[in-house]
Amino acid sequence: MNIIIFGPPGAGKGTQAKHLVKKLESFQVSTGDMLREEIKKDTEIGKKIINNMNDGKFVDDDIVNSLLEKIIFDPLKINKLIFDGYPRTLNQAKNLESILSKSNQKIHFVFFLNVNKESIIKRIEKRKILEKRSDDDANTILKRYDTYMEVTRPVLDYYSKKQNFHEVDGSMEINDISQKIEEILKV
Numbered sequence: 001m002n003i004i005i006f007g008p009p010g011a012g013k014g015t016q017a018k019h020l021v022k023k024l025e026s027f028q029v030s031t032g033d034m035l036r037e038e039i040k041k042d043t044e045i046g047k048k049i050i051n052n053m054n055d056g057k058f059v060d061d062d063i064v065n066s067l068l069e070k071i072i073f074d075p076l077k078i079n080k081l082i083f084d085g086y087p088r089t090l091n092q093a094k095n096l097e098s099i100l101s102k103s104n105q106k107i108h109f110v111f112f113l114n115v116n117k118e119s120i121i122k123r124i125e126k127r128k129i130l131e132k133r134s135d136d137d138a139n140t141i142l143k144r145y146d147t148y149m150e151v152t153r154p155v156l157d158y159y160s161k162k163q164n165f166h167e168v169d170g171s172m173e174i175n176d177i178s179q180k181i182e183e184i185l186k187v
Ligand code: AMP
Pocket: 009, 031, 032, 033, 035, 052, 053, 056, 057, 058, 059, 060, 064, 084, 085, 086, 087, 088, 089, 092
């Protein structure tokens, strides 16, 4: 099964993606991780994207799309992809559909983890106490939340019209979210 986990920063996409990777013996496709790796290795791509990444801005579609191709055509990973953080723009959503169809694949399920700003603020407050994070971190997260909701709205509209789209309350406890997703997947 190929699955997209969609939702704002702080919704728990990564956590749920990792859970599904184990449960379904699949592979996590996190464009955020892939981009951070390019920066770490100081590649040409890394040099191009570092400023946008540091400012919490999206990286150009062309760059993100190109990083994805290798994974989608990997025979070991066919129909075992859990997308986390991709697609984030309409262009990326259409690109994904096109490369998947070139490799005779499709998206089986899209999950939108919906979390409102109040819940995110509560989570940040909790983390601030537990992990001694600063207010700067909290402000960055909130800024990224606003950008995400604004820029990804067309992507949400695009997927929400499809039959395989499911909205899940992302403010629930982690285990309850996983359970809800599994119920829908019937796994
Ligand atoms: P994430 O780890 O998914 O929260 O992503 C961290 C950062 O990587 C984002 O703030 C963006 O700068 C960049 N990024 C990750 N995925 C994408 C994507 N699909 N399109 C554009 N930028 C992305």
